[in-house]
Amino acid sequence: MLRIKNLTCGYDSKIVLKDINFKIETKELVGIIGPNGSGKTTLLRAVSGVLKPKEGAIFLEEKDIRLRGVKELACELAVVSQTSPLNHMTVEEFVLLGRIPHYQRFQFLETKKDIEIAERSMSLTDTLKLKHRPLAEISGGERQLVVIARALTQEPRLLLLDEPTAHLDITHQAGVLDLIKKLNREFGLTVIMVLHDLNLASEYCHRLLLINEGRIHKAGLPEEVLNYQIIEEVYKTVVVVEKNPVSSKPYILIVPEEERQKERSR
Amino acid sequence: MNKKLIRWISWILFLGGILFTVSLFSLCVGSAGIPLKKIIALILEGKRTVEYSILFDIRLPRIILGFAVGSALSIAGVLLQGMFRNPLVEPYTLGISGGAALGVCLNIALRLSGRLGILSIPLTGFLGALIVVVVVYSLSTRKGIFKIQGLLLTGVMLSFICSSLVMLIMAISRAEDLHGIIFWIMGSLGEPQGFLIKVVFLVSMLGLFISYLLCADLNALSLGEEEAQHLGINVERTKRLLFLTASLLTGCSVSAAGIIGFVGLVVPHFMRMIVGSDHRILLVTSSLAGGAFLILCDTLARTVISPLELPVGVITGIVGGSLFVYALSKRQVSWGGK
Numbered sequence: 033m034l035r036i037k038n039l040t041c042g043y044d045s046k047i048v049l050k051d052i053n054f055k056i057e058t059k060e061l062v063g064i065i066g067p068n069g070s071g072k073t074t075l076l077r078a079v080s081g082v083l084k085p086k087e088g089a090i091f092l093e094e095k096d097i098r099l100r101g102v103k104e105l106a107c108e109l110a111v112v113s114q115t116s117p118l119n120h121m122t123v124e125e126f127v128l129l130g131r132i133p134h135y136q137r138f139q140f141l142e143t144k145k146d147i148e149i150a151e152r153s154m155s156l157t158d159t160l161k162l163k164h165r166p167l168a169e170i171s172g173g174e175r176q177l178v179v180i181a182r183a184l185t186q187e188p189r190l191l192l193l194d195e196p197t198a199h200l201d202i203t204h205q206a207g208v209l210d211l212i213k214k215l216n217r218e219f220g221l222t223v224i225m226v227l228h229d230l231n232l233a234s235e236y237c238h239r240l241l242l243i244n245e246g247r248i249h250k251a252g253l254p255e256e257v258l259n260y261q262i263i264e265e266v267y268k269t270v271v272v273v274e275k276n277p278v279s280s281k282p283y284i285l286i287v288p289e290e291e292r293q294k295e296r297s298r
Numbered sequence: 299m300n301k302k303l304i305r306w307i308s309w310i311l312f313l314g315g316i317l318f319t320v321s322l323f324s325l326c327v328g329s330a331g332i333p334l335k336k337i338i339a340l341i342l343e344g345k346r347t348v349e350y351s352i353l354f355d356i357r358l359p360r361i362i363l364g365f366a367v368g369s370a371l372s373i374a375g376v377l378l379q380g381m382f383r384n385p386l387v388e389p390y391t392l393g394i395s396g397g398a399a400l401g402v403c404l405n406i407a408l409r410l411s412g413r414l415g416i417l418s419i420p421l422t423g424f425l426g427a428l429i430v431v432v433v434v435y436s437l438s439t440r441k442g443i444f445k446i447q448g449l450l451l452t453g454v455m456l457s458f459i460c461s462s463l464v465m466l467i468m469a470i471s472r473a474e475d476l477h478g479i480i481f482w483i484m485g486s487l488g489e490p491q492g493f494l495i496k497v498v499f500l501v502s503m504l505g506l507f508i509s510y511l512l513c514a515d516l517n518a519l520s521l522g523e524e525e526a527q528h529l530g531i532n533v534e535r536t537k538r539l540l541f542l543t544a545s546l547l548t549g550c551s552v553s554a555a556g557i558i559g560f561v562g563l564v565v566p567h568f569m570r571m572i573v574g575s576d577h578r579i580l581l582v583t584s585s586l587a588g589g590a591f592l593i594l595c596d597t598l599a600r601t602v603i604s605p606l607e608l609p610v611g612v613i614t615g616i617v618g619g620s621l622f623v624y625a626l627s628k629r630q631v632s633w634g635g636k
Contacts, residue, residue: 082524106530113528119520120575129521132514133530140510140578141303186529 033058033222034079034190038088041078042246047086048074050246058189061216061223063237065230065257067267071246072226073114076192079224080111092190106133109190110183112176114198123162123170123178127154130185153184157211173204180211191215193225197232205229209236231283234258235276242266258282306579309572313586320590321361324597325353329604363487363495364596365589367555368565370502370547372588373509375562376569376581377544380516381537382449388562389548392434392453394427395559396460398545398552399483401426403464406478407471420497423553427545430456435541485556485611487596498554502585505547509581512536512543516577558611560618561588568621591618 034056042048048071056062064072077083079090081097090097097105110130130153131146142150154160157177162170170178176196183191196212197205213236215221227233233240234254242250242257244266250257260273263284270287326334332349340350375388389395401422405411410418434452468479509516515536518526523533551558565588566580573579595613602608 077524080528082527101530102527102532103530106528111525111528113525115522121520125574125576129518129529132518135514138511140513 033060033093034224035091035094036079036088037091039075039078039085039090040087041074041083041085043083048246049078049243051088052248054241054248054251056222056224058222059216059220061213061236061238062225063233063240064224064226064243065228065233065240066243066249070243072243073194075243076111076194076224076226080109080192081105103133106186108188109192110186110188112179112183112191112193112196114194119167121167123154123159123165123167124150126167126178127159127182127185130182133186149187150181150185153181154178156184156215157181173200173207176200176204176208177211180208184215188221190222190224193223195226195228197227197229205232212236230258230263234281234283235279254281258284306573309579309583310586313583313590317365317586317590317593320593320597321365324361324364324593325357327597327601328352328357359492359495360487360596361593362499363554364593366495366499366502367487367551367558368561368588368590368592369585370498370505370551370588371558371562371592372565372569372584373502373505373581374544374547375566375588376577376584377509377512377516377540378562379566380577380580381519381540383520383522384450385567386563387450387453388560388566389427389544390557390559390562391450391457393430393456393460394453394545394548395552395557396457396464397430398423398427398549399557400460400463400467401429401549402482402553403467403479406482407467407475409475416491416493417497419494420501420550420553424546424549426460427549427552428542430460431541431545435538482556484609485558485614486599486607486609487555487592488600488607494554498550501550502547505543506581506585508539508543509577512539513577513581516540520575520577556609556611558592558614560614561592564614564618564621565591 036052036054039052040047040050052075064075066072074083078085079097081100081102084098092100092105092108100108127150128142128146131142131150134146151160154163157180159174159177159181162174162178167175167178180193180196191212193212196208200208209232212223212225216223225237227237237254239252240254240257241248242262249266250262258273259282260271263269263271263273270292272285272287273282274285275281276283322334322337325337326332330349330352332340332353336349337353340347340353371389374394378387378389378392379385381387401424402419404426405419405422410422430453433456434449437448437452464479464483468476471479515526515531518529518531519533519536521529526536527533548562566584569580569584569587573583592610592614595617596610598617599608599610599613
């Protein structure tokens with residue numbers, strides 16, 4: 033589905049990502065993890081086509097994304113970014129914006145089909161009841177679902193999410209990620225998401241990509257990536273890695289400095 | 299969905315009605331008051347009377363020009379505000395009006411219109427506006443990322459530079475040209491010739507048409523530039539087109555009526571409050587309301603201290619500015635993003 037080849041990119045003078053090589057298969061759910069400033073969001077921006085690579089290329093279905101028009105790309109992939117919009121549109125108006133890439137040249141109003149697709153993505157994300165509410169008046173968790181609904185309205189085959197669970201309580205964290213998992217499983221949507229929370233990444237993703245200082249440090253199954261040596265090396269933090277008794281996926285516990293000193297003095 | 303369309307159409311009809319009423323009012327009042335009943339009689343049989351020519355040679359062209367200029371400035375305001383997601387942006391604050399004024403001033407001082415024809419006036423206005431836009435745009439994109447604050451500041455500074463240059467031209471130009479420049483720069487709808495009125499009217503309708511081709515892009519841009527690109531909008535191309543359209547609209551209206559501030563700021567702001575921020579309805583309602591607003595202001599300008607005339611820019615400044623302050627204190631219009 034997606035192939036990243038020798039990708040080097042960054043901003044004006046600073047190179048953020050160096051020589052990234054990675055492949056993502058159709059229907060995969062891949063998590064990108066790594067410390068702050070390691071280049072996770074930059075990678076997502078490169079894949080979404082916003083940031084042009086300095087070297088290397090990104091292929092979507094074996095076609096360089098630079099050779100695809102912006103509009104064509106928007107029909108293939110949708111992005112749920114970190115900054116959620118705050119303006120006075122209603123939820124429905126906002127979700128309908130997702131149809132813009134599919135507009136015909138002189139299309140002015142949404143067609144019946146556009147509205148049906150928007151309604152379907154709102155019902156999938158359980159936001160149909162918010163339809164007429166202004167975007168500014170709904171809660172953060174609801175807003176995140178609405179942004180996902182808009183992304184689904186684009187009818188993408190690849191969905192990119194940048195920290196979809198940031199600032200959410202555990203109810204909404206689980207809600208959002210369960211939804212993404214369901215979309216991946218039932219509709220075959222390929223998903224790449226940046227996650228900060230290693231435990232959530234471990235539970236929900238098929239495969240993890242650990243980025244450190246602009247390079248891929250380790251890629252593989254959660255069990256392969258999340259072991260304590262790797263985590264301690266990359267995050268410079270002492271952790272204990274256990275297994276979730278229900279899902280048998282690894283989970284990570286932080287060991288505070290104080291406890292470490294007690295341990296040592298014993 | 300149908301509900302939305304009905305709501306939109308009723309807004310258009312309502313504002314169209316207001317525009318019509320204001321135009322009729324403007325036809326009736328003036329130094330020679332002509333009651334409404336008499337107008338109908340005049341249209342039917344009173345050709346070649348003095349009153350007929352007051353109505354159709356003096357007042358009607360002025361109303362048409364008022365509509366064209368008000369509409370053009372409002373559309374330019376909607377385009378710029380939509381592009382920058384900032385309610386303080388308008389042709390005037392970005393220095394586009396200033397650039398257009400400088401272009402027209404040069405034209406008058408160098409007597410280009412005598413040599414190249416009347417069409418050169420809106421053309422030099424457009425060129426002046428375009429030069430400012432190009433400077434603003436290239437200065438702010440030089441570092442790669444388009445920063446709105448920097449752009450606003452550049453616009454304000456360019457505006458200062460242009461008005462200083464206009465003063466320089468005034469200081470060194472001949473007395474007879476000076477009169478023309480001063481008269482025009484104060485902003486008046488009374489001066490221009492019929493041909494110029496037609497040009498401005500056509501350009502503002504063309505501007506409205508082009509804006510409608512870009513209305514989906516404008517709606518997407520209201521989420522921010524990166525989000526717009528995620529929605530498949532070619533952001534840089536759209537911005538260039540929007541800038542070009544805004545300079546065309548501003549350049550033409552400034553060349554015909556001088557600098558009329560606040561229309562492009564106040565009208566879109568109020569329309570956004572009542573009809574919402576969807577550009578598909580915002581553009582046409584702003585065009586209608588802007589036209590009606592300027593016709594009304596112009597009618598006031600030529601009647602309050604009649605037989606003397608006020609510059610219409612004074613009225614739009616006072617009316618528009620105070621309405622704006624009042625509206626801001628009552629209700630804050632929220633804007634997207636950070």
